[in-house]
Amino acid sequence: xxxxxxxxxxxxxxMFDISSRTIRYYEEIGMLSSETRESLTKQRKYTxxxxxxxxxxxxxxxxxxxxxxxxxxxxxxxxxxxxxEEKKRIIEYADRKLHEINEQISELQILxxxxxxYKERYLHSKELE
Amino acid sequence: xxxxxxxxxxxxxxMFDISSRTIRYYEEIGMLSSETRESLTKQRKYTxxxxxxxxxxxxxxxxxxxxxxxxxxxxxxxxxxxxxEEKKRIIEYADRKLHEINEQISELQILxxxxxxYKERYLHSKELE
DNA sequence: AGTTAAGTATACGTTAACGTCAACTAGGAG
DNA sequence: CTCCTAGTTGACGTTAACGTATACTTAACT
Numbered sequence: 015x016x017x018x019x020x021x022x023x024x025x026x027x028x029m030f031d032i033s034s035r036t037i038r039y040y041e042e043i044g045m046l047s048s049e050t051r052e053s054l055t056k057q058r059k060y061t062x063x064x065x066x067x068x069x070x071x072x073x074x075x076x077x078x079x080x081x082x083x084x085x086x087x088x089x090x091x092x093x094x095x096x097x098x099e100e101k102k103r104i105i106e107y108a109d110r111k112l113h114e115i116n117e118q119i120s121e122l123q124i125l126x127x128x129x130x131x132y133k134e135r136y137l138h139s140k141e142l143e
Numbered sequence: 144x145x146x147x148x149x150x151x152x153x154x155x156x157x158m159f160d161i162s163s164r165t166i167r168y169y170e171e172i173g174m175l176s177s178e179t180r181e182s183l184t185k186q187r188k189y190t191x192x193x194x195x196x197x198x199x200x201x202x203x204x205x206x207x208x209x210x211x212x213x214x215x216x217x218x219x220x221x222x223x224x225x226x227x228e229e230k231k232r233i234i235e236y237a238d239r240k241l242h243e244i245n246e247q248i249s250e251l252q253i254l255x256x257x258x259x260x261y262k263e264r265y266l267h268s269k270e271l272e
Numbered sequence: 273a274g275t276t277a278a279g280t281a282t283a284c285g286t287t288a289a290c291g292t293c294a295a296c297t298a299g300g301a302g
Numbered sequence: 303c304t305c306c307t308a309g310t311t312g313a314c315g316t317t318a319a320c321g322t323a324t325a326c327t328t329a330a331c332t
Contacts, residue, residue: 024278034279041321057279077251081319091261101265108262109257115255119248122206126244127312133237135158136230164308170292184298186309210289227322 018058020050029065030072037068045071070100077118087111148250149188158194159201166197174200174214206247216240 023034040046041058046067050060060068067088074084090108095101151164169175172186175196177187189197196217203213219237224230 022278033299033321035322036320050177056281057328063233073250073254077247077254087258095265103210105262105265109256112255112258115251115258115300118206119251119255121202122244122248122251125202125206126241126248129216129237129241129244130314133241136224136234136237151308162289162291165290169311172289184309186298227311 018061020061021065023048023058023060026065026068030068032072040068040071040081043081043085045081045088048085147190150194152177152187152189153190155194161201169200169210170199172210172214174210174217179224187241235255 015077020137021029023037026109027034027037037046037058043047046064048060048064051057052059069087070091071081071084075081079087088109090104093104105113150158151232152166156163156166161264166175166187175193177189177193179188179190180186181188188222199217199220200210204210208216215236222233224233233260
C-alpha cells in the first residue's frame, strides 16, 4: 500500500540520540535486524518496524531492564504462539512481568513520597538560617 | 536509651540475600560505613542505621538506578544543608529526581497496559487451536 | 581524478558491579 | 593444642554494554 520509508543508521541514531555503534551492537546481539541492506553498498536500512523496535529497547533501558530482559519481552510481542502449551507459557511470563512492573511502580511511588516529605521538611526549615 | 543491636556482615548479607563481598564493595566505594569495628578482631559490625542504608541502596538498584545515582540521593537524605545556597541546590535536585521518577512511573504504566492488552489478545484467541 | 562524507567489518579498550581465590587472623569446640 | 568457622585484606577475573581506533568501500561533490 505504501512506499515504506527507510532510515540510515545515522538517521536512526540521531533520532534517539544514541551512537551508530549502539545500533550495530543491538544487531550483533540479535535485538535488531537490518534485513534490508542496500544490495550494492551493503549499508543498513531500517523500516518503521525496526524504528519502533529500537524505541521499545530504549524505553526498556530507561526503566532499568537489561538488554536480555528486554529481548525476551520483545520476542514475546512478536512471536505468535503455536499450540496451547506455548500460549500458556506466554501468559505466565506476562503475568510474572506484570507483577514485577506493579511492584516497581509502587516502590517508585513510595520513593517519590519519601523525597516529597524530605523536600517539605527543607522548605519548612527555611526560617532557621 | 537502648542497647543498639549490631549485625555481622554475613548476617546482613543473609538478611538481604546478597554476598558479603557486595557489602564490602559498597563500603569500598563509600556507600556504607562500618565505623563500629570490633576493636580487637577488626570485624565489621553494623547498626540499624546502616541496615536501613543498605536497604535503600538495594531498593534503588531494583528500580534501575546506578550506585552512583543512589549515592547522590542517599547523601542528600543525610546531609543537613548549611546555608540558603545549599538548601536551594538540594530542593532543585529533589525536583529533578521527582520529575524523573514520575516519568518512570508513567512509562511503566504504559508498558503494563501494553502487556495487559497483548495478554488479553492471547486469551481471546484461545478458540483458534 | 582527487577528496570528503558515510558506512562496513574487525578488534581491542573501558567502566560498573561485583565474583573468586589466596594468604592470614582471631575465637571458640573438642 | 588442633581444627573449624567467620572474618580480613589484597588482587586478579568476569560480564554487560558499549567506546574507540584501524583499514577498507562506495557515493557524491569539485
